[in-house]
Amino acid sequence: MTSLAIKTENLTKVYRGGRGTKALDNLNLEVPVNQIYGFLGPNAAGKTTTIKLLLNLIAPTSGRAWVLGKEVSETDVRKDLGFLPENPYFYEDLSAEEFLDFFGKIFHIPRRDRVNKVEQLLTLVGLTEERKQILRRFSRGMLQRIGIAQALINDPKLIFLDEPITGLDPMGRKEIRNIISKVRAEGKTIFFCSHVLHDVELMCDHIGILCEGRLITTGKLDELLATKEVEISAEGLRGEALAKLEGRVKKLRKEENRIIFDVEEEALADEVVGLIKHYGGKRLSIVPKKESLEDFFLKAIGREEYKPDERREK
Numbered sequence: 001m002t003s004l005a006i007k008t009e010n011l012t013k014v015y016r017g018g019r020g021t022k023a024l025d026n027l028n029l030e031v032p033v034n035q036i037y038g039f040l041g042p043n044a045a046g047k048t049t050t051i052k053l054l055l056n057l058i059a060p061t062s063g064r065a066w067v068l069g070k071e072v073s074e075t076d077v078r079k080d081l082g083f084l085p086e087n088p089y090f091y092e093d094l095s096a097e098e099f100l101d102f103f104g105k106i107f108h109i110p111r112r113d114r115v116n117k118v119e120q121l122l123t124l125v126g127l128t129e130e131r132k133q134i135l136r137r138f139s140r141g142m143l144q145r146i147g148i149a150q151a152l153i154n155d156p157k158l159i160f161l162d163e164p165i166t167g168l169d170p171m172g173r174k175e176i177r178n179i180i181s182k183v184r185a186e187g188k189t190i191f192f193c194s195h196v197l198h199d200v201e202l203m204c205d206h207i208g209i210l211c212e213g214r215l216i217t218t219g220k221l222d223e224l225l226a227t228k229e230v231e232i233s234a235e236g237l238r239g240e241a242l243a244k245l246e247g248r249v250k251k252l253r254k255e256e257n258r259i260i261f262d263v264e265e266e267a268l269a270d271e272v273v274g275l276i277k278h279y280g281g282k283r284l285s286i287v288p289k290k291e292s293l294e295d296f297f298l299k300a301i302g303r304e305e306y307k308p309d310e311r312r313e314k
């Protein structure tokens, strides 16, 4: 289990005072170390509940969970965890530097190490020039960056980020993605929740899709999105040839003087290429197709359209 940063076994949460619905329903999760794991799902799917259980902030109704090879209830595992909540509270009268120093003190980091650590983190999140500015003057993107720096103050091995990118502009999102990639390059594991699919697609190695408390799918992103479909383009084919080829492919379309064939399986591609040649055509390209994360996600949650902010019926 040492190679797993997170493992859960039938982890289940029913909130007391709720309506008896399972906020989390028998979650079985395995997150390898040194990965960027994207935990996806519409609003109210149970993502924040999962983070709270993994941080031992709330107790499960049933099931078990481990982080860094230890049961989440073991207190000494805390020192190796970092956390940025969804709507963090920032003490706005502190400067960036004072804010980080304050968290360094909470973790009992000796003064000299603290100074170095704060310096290093301000550099990582690109806020060295704003170090003396009070947080009240920070933009949302800058606050998210200082929030990530705070989550890293104790040099954690595993970092939980709850919707770190939501609500940021494209530039702000890119900056956060770059920081997360750098943190991973230092050997750390990042578990982050999001309902913004695009950022997950650009950044994650592994994803899990949660819907109504249940994990619908999990795995390596490139393997999940891989399809067997192949797209072949050709030119110089006449009507008779096209009629013959049409029966062998899933779809055929014309683009200027080229014909594009969608072929369902790689195995059929050779046959189609052979037929193109046989009818005097010229093959131009063969490209394996990849599904978009959005299409994959919609299929997984069984919807036709994604409205991330709709509330779940209870």
Ligand SMILES: Nc1ncnc2c1ncn2[C@@H]1O[C@H](COP(=O)(O)OP(=O)(O)O)[C@@H](O)[C@H]1O
Binding pocket: 015, 016, 017, 018, 023, 041, 042, 043, 044, 045, 046, 047, 048, 049, 050, 312
């Ligand atoms: N403290 C609570 N008491 C009762 N119900 C809660 C509580 N926290 C969350 N829930 C419910 O649990 C479900 C999952 O919520 P949450 O984990 O916050 O989802 P997400 O982070 O994916 O949006 C929702 O239906 C939510 O209303």
Ligand SMILES: [Mg+2]
Binding pocket: 047, 048, 049, 086, 162
């Ligand atoms: Mg949430």
